[in-house]
Amino acid sequence: MQHILIVFYALFFATGFMGVTALALLKLRLPSSRLLGPLLIFQSLFLVGMGLIVVYFYMAGLPGGISGTTVVVLRIVLALLNSAVWVTGGVLVHRMVSPRKRRRFRPTVMEVLASLVILWTLTNAALIVVFGHDATGGTAQVANERFGAAQVWALVGHVVVALALAKFGLTARGPLNPNEPEAIRTLVRRYGLWALVFAPAGLIEFAVEIARLPWLPTLSLDQFLYLSLNLVSMSAAIRLLKPDEGGTPMMEAVPDERRRMLNLSAREAEIAVLIARGMANKQIAADLSISPATVRTHIYNLYQKVGAGSRVELLNKLRG
16 A cells, blocks of 8 residues: 555656646746636645645654644645635636626635635634644544534535535636637646546545545545646647647748847758757758758757747747
8 A cells, every 4th residue: 555655646746746847838838828827826736735745644654753733733834725726726717717707896606615615724724723633633533522513514615625626627618718828728628627527526535434434544536636637737738839730830930020130040940940840859850851960059059049948938939
């Protein structure tokens, strides 16, 4: 079992860092998008939260365990991170919808549900601060000791989270702001699909716990949701750097104005177009019947003239 957990966490962090990097590349490639900023924050918060969970279980496994004060601090930080995730989710939903469909001075269903989740999360944190917490229990157990209503309290939270995730997913799968690039709308729709799939995750785990069935105590279905979002972000960046289904490259030709302004040679402009088609250096060399070393020299000159540090940045600046 321990080996399974190690493999999962290694996979999560590997895809997590790549997913955040992919969103950053998309932001660089599509600076006009108003959704990529919140999406980048959204996914970064997941990564930080998972890191804190790993720290928690690592410290709990040390000789002498983990002190109650440390547990309280970690859980409060996790509660604040979770609240920040839902605030970002509310911003995302607000920006997903076409400006004409937004209602002024009236909260949306998603905003109400996100607020309830945040209230529930912060109340959990307050219960931990006031009543304490042992190294093996959770907020629900603390509430059970003090109020005898732990199961009802936990069920309420899981229901609200499930409704909020479902609403997020439905909004993401519905009509989106037409001002957003198609690649970003596709990315958001896939986020929405996984949100719908995992919406009942908390309720399923609650039912398993109530039934006292065997379960992985250090893995949650929510973490598989985060893993899915990492993979979606990575695939979106990969697709954007390749020709689309119709074979259209990111850039058909360097605009004449940009070419004159940057003093590009005909060969440099030609190589820039081949880069836009997703071709590697060896492919460019074969296509132009020149050596790979010559290709690298031309690309270096392109970077210097344009002031770019990567292929994505190069194409962005050449497109103007």
